[in-house]
Amino acid sequence: FPVAVWLTWDIVTALFPTASRRVLPFILATAVSFRFFQADAGWIQTNLIILVLVLAGIAAGNRERWFLAAAAIITAAGIKVVPVIFLGWFILRGPRRALIAAVPIALGVIALPLLWRGPAQGWLDLAQYLQGFLAEYLSGGVRIRWDNYNLATLAYSPFVSLNDPSGMGGAWLPGGSVAGAWLYRTAALAVVTTWVGMLFMLRRAHAEWNAFELAATFLAGLLLSGVTWTAHLISLLFVSAVLFSASPREQPQPLRILLWSSIVLALVSGVGPDLLGATVFDTIRAYRVVPLFLVVSYATTLLMAINTAVPTGDRGSAAETRIR
Numbered sequence: 001f002p003v004a005v006w007l008t009w010d011i012v013t014a015l016f017p018t019a020s021r022r023v024l025p026f027i028l029a030t031a032v033s034f035r036f037f038q039a040d041a042g043w044i045q046t047n048l049i050i051l052v053l054v055l056a057g058i059a060a061g062n063r064e065r066w067f068l069a070a071a072a073i074i075t076a077a078g079i080k081v082v083p084v085i086f087l088g089w090f091i092l093r094g095p096r097r098a099l100i101a102a103v104p105i106a107l108g109v110i111a112l113p114l115l116w117r118g119p120a121q122g123w124l125d126l127a128q129y130l131q132g133f134l135a136e137y138l139s140g141g142v143r144i145r146w147d148n149y150n151l152a153t154l155a156y157s158p159f160v161s162l163n164d165p166s167g168m169g170g171a172w173l174p175g176g177s178v179a180g181a182w183l184y185r186t187a188a189l190a191v192v193t194t195w196v197g198m199l200f201m202l203r204r205a206h207a208e209w210n211a212f213e214l215a216a217t218f219l220a221g222l223l224l225s226g227v228t229w230t231a232h233l234i235s236l237l238f239v240s241a242v243l244f245s246a247s248p249r250e251q252p253q254p255l256r257i258l259l260w261s262s263i264v265l266a267l268v269s270g271v272g273p274d275l276l277g278a279t280v281f282d283t284i285r286a287y288r289v290v291p292l293f294l295v296v297s298y299a300t301t302l303l304m305a306i307n308t309a310v311p312t313g314d315r316g317s318a319a320e321t322r323i324r
Helices: 002-015 017-021 024-042 047-062 066-079 084-093 096-117 119-133 151-156 176-204 211-224 230-245 253-269 278-286 289-307
Strands: none
Touching: 002 024, 002 047, 002 211, 002 230, 024 047, 024 230, 024 253, 047 066, 047 084, 047 230, 066 084, 066 096, 084 096, 084 176, 084 211, 096 119, 151 176, 151 289, 176 211, 176 289, 211 230, 211 289, 230 253, 230 289, 253 289
16 A cells, blocks of 8 residues: 555656645545555455556656566556556557567466466466456446446446445436446447547647546546446545646636546545445445546546646656647
């Protein structure tokens, strides 16, 4: 946990120079994300290891250590599927040297279990892994549960009951699962196209990496994942640090409203039942405040990533340069 906090500080202060003079955003980000780290530790998950690997890869990329960056991010993707989105980000937004470094490391990660288990058993293990974890989602399946904070559950929640233990948050719109499926597919397509579009726009503008695009990438992964349990939300440490470090006064009016909305939702989403009480906490959970925070923050960070960027080589002379 301290390593994740330190890496978040290192990355955000490097990509967001004004943040280095302010400690409060990082204290708040640590506080509002702490309950997610508790859940990760309680369920003995590997999410913290994956988060540290991804953050370490980003930090290495900031220092132009492309081999180390590729090794960290690809190792994370080799442990779980969701970090593959950061491999896509790394290839699209990194220089050619990043791609050159990524290819042999990716081949090595694939070859390692084949060498360890033997070619036949290694391929069988890989096929069983993909079948067990991906087949359900590749065939269009979704897990609609009250404790799943992904985009699918948010899209279905107005149309189907989530069977929340509190008894709140039942269906309130007609249409059932058919309407939910249509809304989910539309929303998922919107997230994918806007995320890819953001990366290509920044690459075409020759923009340096910025903290907002990284936050948007973390959020896109959480939204598009087949399951996003509480323990998966530890990456909101980084997202919250970016949101709290941004200055609403420096943004145009629409982004100012979105940024303030994201900040308020971050504060509400990170508070547990011990502080708010069980009734208020159950209401926040039942009415999908956390996934709503993910969606609003995704829109905020995506637009701010495009609107605020530093051209390659100019980070030392300008903290924020608008792409016009």
